[in-house]
Amino acid sequence: MQVLFVAAEGWLSEFSGNQAMRFGNLPQWAIELSNSIKEAVFVSHYLSESRNLPTRDKGKEAYPLPPELLWREPLFDQLIANTYQPGEGICAHVDLMRFEDGIAILSLESSCVMHFSLVEDELSDYREEKAGKNSSSAKIPVLLTEGSLVLMWGEARYFWKHEINRKPGFQKWMGQEIDQRKRTSITLRKLC
Ligand SMILES: O=C(O)CCC(=O)C(=O)O
Numbered sequence: 001m002q003v004l005f006v007a008a009e010g011w012l013s014e015f016s017g018n019q020a021m022r023f024g025n026l027p028q029w030a031i032e033l034s035n036s037i038k039e040a041v042f043v044s045h046y047l048s049e050s051r052n053l054p055t056r057d058k059g060k061e062a063y064p065l066p067p068e069l070l071w072r073e074p075l076f077d078q079l080i081a082n083t084y085q086p087g088e089g090i091c092a093h094v095d096l097m098r099f100e101d102g103i104a105i106l107s108l109e110s111s112c113v114m115h116f117s118l119v120e121d122e123l124s125d126y127r128e129e130k131a132g133k134n135s136s137s138a139k140i141p142v143l144l145t146e147g148s149l150v151l152m153w154g155e156a157r158y159f160w161k162h163e164i165n166r167k168p169g170f171q172k173w174m175g176q177e178i179d180q181r182k183r184t185s186i187t188l189r190k191l192c
C-alpha cells in the first residue's frame with residue numbers, strides 16, 4: 001500500500017537517484033504509517049502484559065519498542081524512501097548518531113534477508129557475554145517479506161550493524177536462494 005503512496009506523490013521520479021527524503025512534517029500517509037506502528041506496538045505490549053507472558057520477566061528488552069520511545073512526540077520526523085534494483089542493497093552500518101534511538105524500516109516488494117552483525121570495537125566484553133566467544137563474526141539473518149517491519153532500538157540500534165547484500169549467492173533462506181526483484185523500503189527515524 002505505502003509503495004503506491006510513495007509513487008503517487010511522485011517522490012522517486014522527482015529525484016534523479018533512487019532515494020527520497022523528508023524532514024519535519026511528514027506526509028499524511030507516513031503519519032498514518034507511524035500511527036499504525038504505534039498501534040501495533042501498543043497492542044503487543046498490552047497482549048504480553050495481559051497474558052502475563054514471559055516478556056514481563058525479561059523487562060522492556062522484550063518489547064518491540066519501549067514505552068518511553070513509543071510515546072515520544074512525534075514518534076518520527078524523518079523519512080527516507082529507498083528503491084533498490086535487483087542486486088542492489090545496503091552495506092553493513094549502524095545508523096548515524098544524529099538520529100535518536102527507535103528506528104523503523106518497512107520493507108516492500110521483493111523479499112530479502114537482512115543480516116545483523118555485532119559492532120567490532122570495545123564491545124568485546126559485551127560480545128563474550130551475549131553471543132559467546134566464538135560467534136563474534138556471526139551474522140544473524142532476518143527474513144523480510146513484503147510488509148515486514150523492522151524496529152531497532154537499544155542494543156539492536158547501537159551495538160549491531162545491519163546490511164542487505166543482494167548480490168547473487170547472498171540471499172538465501174533455509175537453503176533456498178530468494179529471487180531478487182525491485183525492492184522499496186521506508187525508513188522512519190527521529191532527529192536528535
Ligand atoms: O533499505 C533498508 O531496508 C535499510 C535502510 C537502512 O538501513 C538505512 O537507510 O539506514
Ligand SMILES: [Fe+2]
Binds near residue numbers: 093094095162
Ligand atoms: Fe540503516
